[in-house]
Amino acid sequence: MSKDLKDVKSEEELSFYCRSPIYMCPSCTHAENCRDLLNLLRTFRVEEKAPEFDYMTNFPFLNERTFKQDKKNKMNELSSGEWLTFTRTVFNPKFPHILGHDMRRHHPDYKSPHLIGQLIAFFTKQGDHIVDPFAGTGTSLLSASLLGRDAIGFEINQDWIDIYYKICKQESIERQKLVFGDSAYMTAYIPPDTIDFIVVDPPDPLTPEEWMPEAEPPEKPLEEYFDFIRQVLVNCYKGLKNKKYIAVFTRNLYNKSRYVFMAPYFTSVAEDAGFILKGEKIWENKAEKLRPYGYPHTYVPNIVHYSILIFRKDEAETGAAKRKEGAKLKLR
Numbered sequence: 001m002s003k004d005l006k007d008v009k010s011e012e013e014l015s016f017y018c019r020s021p022i023y024m025c026p027s028c029t030h031a032e033n034c035r036d037l038l039n040l041l042r043t044f045r046v047e048e049k050a051p052e053f054d055y056m057t058n059f060p061f062l063n064e065r066t067f068k069q070d071k072k073n074k075m076n077e078l079s080s081g082e083w084l085t086f087t088r089t090v091f092n093p094k095f096p097h098i099l100g101h102d103m104r105r106h107h108p109d110y111k112s113p114h115l116i117g118q119l120i121a122f123f124t125k126q127g128d129h130i131v132d133p134f135a136g137t138g139t140s141l142l143s144a145s146l147l148g149r150d151a152i153g154f155e156i157n158q159d160w161i162d163i164y165y166k167i168c169k170q171e172s173i174e175r176q177k178l179v180f181g182d183s184a185y186m187t188a189y190i191p192p193d194t195i196d197f198i199v200v201d202p203p204d205p206l207t208p209e210e211w212m213p214e215a216e217p218p219e220k221p222l223e224e225y226f227d228f229i230r231q232v233l234v235n236c237y238k239g240l241k242n243k244k245y246i247a248v249f250t251r252n253l254y255n256k257s258r259y260v261f262m263a264p265y266f267t268s269v270a271e272d273a274g275f276i277l278k279g280e281k282i283w284e285n286k287a288e289k290l291r292p293y294g295y296p297h298t299y300v301p302n303i304v305h306y307s308i309l310i311f312r313k314d315e316a317e318t319g320a321a322k323r324k325e326g327a328k329l330k331l332r
């Protein structure tokens, strides 16, 4: 393979004749000798092994960029090595305790600007518009400012908004718009098809007082929760530009002594809203404290990972899927 790679002399020589999509390559019997695949691999300089990017020390990616931006990359401003590093489906970094960490950690489910910054850096370019319907202490808004993106967040708890403002002041970070209010009304602030990326870090399903503070506790919390999440995702779909992405944080839970996978539920309501599932990133939260739930009688896991689901708005694909469904219905 490396011999053939050396034969390709310049980027101009890169040509892609195969009509099959790239994701078919791993199962293709011609992959060994496929010149198109070799050319593509060369773009990523695999002969030298593309360097893994250190997102931790390089955040917020504003250091002088030494590489030539690939003109074909319309998605972000990352190098091929940075791109490849992000496509790992699992990551477990230990985030530095900076950027107002001492204040953010009062929130029961705060995230790190380094974590959300990676998502923003991959799915947007400078000047792009981002929405966070559950902003909490404004982690995504901090990342957006540091990365030169515009953002708007929604949060129903004023305490977290106050923390965001304090952090901006302390760190001299430009404030983004953070609306005190229910994200169910976000369409009043966001015109259709204007947003480039959405980060959804939803509240805990089994803590209804967090997402319906005024109401009576629901009889069937999970059902009500997913009706609520579906509505938020429908609003997100309206605001997002076509072909753009949304990342949804999901965490499995223990409910009535049963382990419940949450990703399928989130996928189902996101599909109801029109989104197409494109992948996931498993993030291990190193800061999660271990608790001896079942000790010393039964096995009860400490759930320390999130599955960050990546969906895309693709009107053509959603339309095709709906047409297919319609055709099936007619046949019955």
Ligand SMILES: C[S@@+](CC[C@H](N)C(=O)[O-])C[C@H]1O[C@@H](n2cnc3c(N)ncnc32)[C@H](O)[C@@H]1O
Pocket: 107, 109, 110, 111, 112, 133, 134, 135, 136, 137, 138, 139, 140, 154, 155, 156, 157, 160, 181, 182, 183, 184, 201, 202, 203, 204, 210, 211, 212
């Ligand atoms: C998982 S937390 C987000 C944490 C945030 N990413 C951070 O790093 O601080 C979810 C947040 O959603 C807020 N929330 C719940 N229901 C909401 C609603 N209907 N509209 C806006 N915010 C809501 C909660 O108050 C909570 O702060």
